[in-house]
Amino acid sequence: MTVFFLVVRQKQHFVSRKIRSKTFPVVKQGKISRKKKKIKTTLEEIKKVLENKNFGRAETLLREYLSAGADRDRFYEAEFMLGYVFLSQNRPREALEQFRDISLAKPPHRRSPDATYMAAEIYRKKFGDMKKAERFYVRYLNRWPQGRLAKRIEKKMRSGKD
Secondary structure, X not given: OEEEEEEEEOOEEEEEEEEOOEEOOEEEOOXXXXXXXXXXXXXXXXXXXXXXXOHXXXXXXXXXXXXXXXXXXXXXXXHHHHHHHHHHOOOHHHHHHHHHHHHOOOOOOOOHHHHHHHHHHHHHHXXXXXXXXXXXXXXXXXXXXXOOOHHHHHXXXXXXXX
16 A cells, blocks of 8 residues: 655655555655664664674664664664674675774774774785785774784784784
């Protein structure tokens, strides 16, 4: 069953289509925007799912959480968790994409140092690309020289080994 609504507010026309309680894109003066969904699951609940190693369910919950539009801090936290889920499922390309996004966040998020390190480790261990891994190691050392992983990175760069 398709229901169309036409709402007029301050001379702007909005058209929304609702099918079986799912909301689809809203056309707003020629642009498509998405209505924010209500966040049903908290990050703490998702962490419990991750602790039980239910990665498929955690991925679904995290994708819903990210699509609902959380604030900046929670958004990057959820992206980091999603990267961890991808890594646990042996999907390094998707994990790398998540960690790289957090690593390049401006201003840096509190998870940015860990994400930078994880991106470097994925390049080194999963793809064998030491050149790109070294770029992320150097980025870590330049941004967070006193970071908790700085000594480990310096040691790896000196030895060129694990």
